[in-house]
Amino acid sequence: LNTRLWSPKRQAYADSADPVSGDRSNRISQQTNALMIAFDLAPRDRWDSMIDVVTDPRRVRTTAAPPIVEADQPFDPETDIVAAGTFYSTFLFDALSRAGRFEAALAAMRHAYGQMLDSGTTTLWESYAPNASLCHVFSASPVHHLSANILGVRPTSPGYRSATVAISIAGLSWASGTVPTPHGNIDIDWSLLGDTLDLSVDAPDSIALSVNTPEGFEAVENTPQKYVFRKVRKECDLKPIKTHQGAKEHLS
Secondary structure, three states: OOOOOEEOOOOEEEOOEOOOOOOEOOOEEHHHHHHHHHOOOOOHHHHHHHHHHHOOOOOEEOOOEOOOEOOOOOOOOOOOEEOOOOOOHHHHHHHHHHOOOHHHHHHHHHHHHHHHHHOOOOOOOOOOOOOOOOOOHHHHHHHHHHHHHHOOEEEOOHHHOEEEEOOOOOOOOEEEEEEEEOOEEEEEEEEEEOOEEEEEEEOOOOOEEEEOOOOOEEEEEEOOOEEEEEEOOOHHHOOEEOOOOOOOOEEO
């Protein structure tokens, strides 16, 4: 796959290649590239370029798949990208999470589910538009991915005997929610104010829980239910400032 489907020109994987000639298709999709990352098939040094290509809003187009998607958008296989539908979006969100790019997953969710939510529906549809089943599991994947990434709760053993909390900030300033388990609910509440991240975790005592320090932060305070982290400032963020006239400049 890495030899036959990789397009150096477009920095992404084509959907197919001729088994005899080896000629690659011009068609590139979110589906194929998401699977290459989600199942750890693509070399990691390609992930960022792949994601940049397949999440470019100027290029992503829906293609017909009746009755879920009834009509094509204008599509140029030389430049455009096939958008993942409701079923394959779970692999796209998983790939973006694995690559540390969950902010792109949030952007995709907002775009794809905007019409559905704006309609006032109380169910999740099979399609992003109301032209198929109006209550379908295909569209439920954001519930899982938001719980596992933004709330950061994932089981680490069968039956939630143990779990980890590893939140993704993903450009947000706060998040709050509940993850049900066989032992009871795990409640998560976090907020980011300036450089300080406050995290509250309320979980049943029967769950062996570990809380990870978010990337780019350092732990300041840890108690069984309350965690405080401070953003780690990079050297390039430090700027010389003058404290008062005649004083030496220092880094702050």
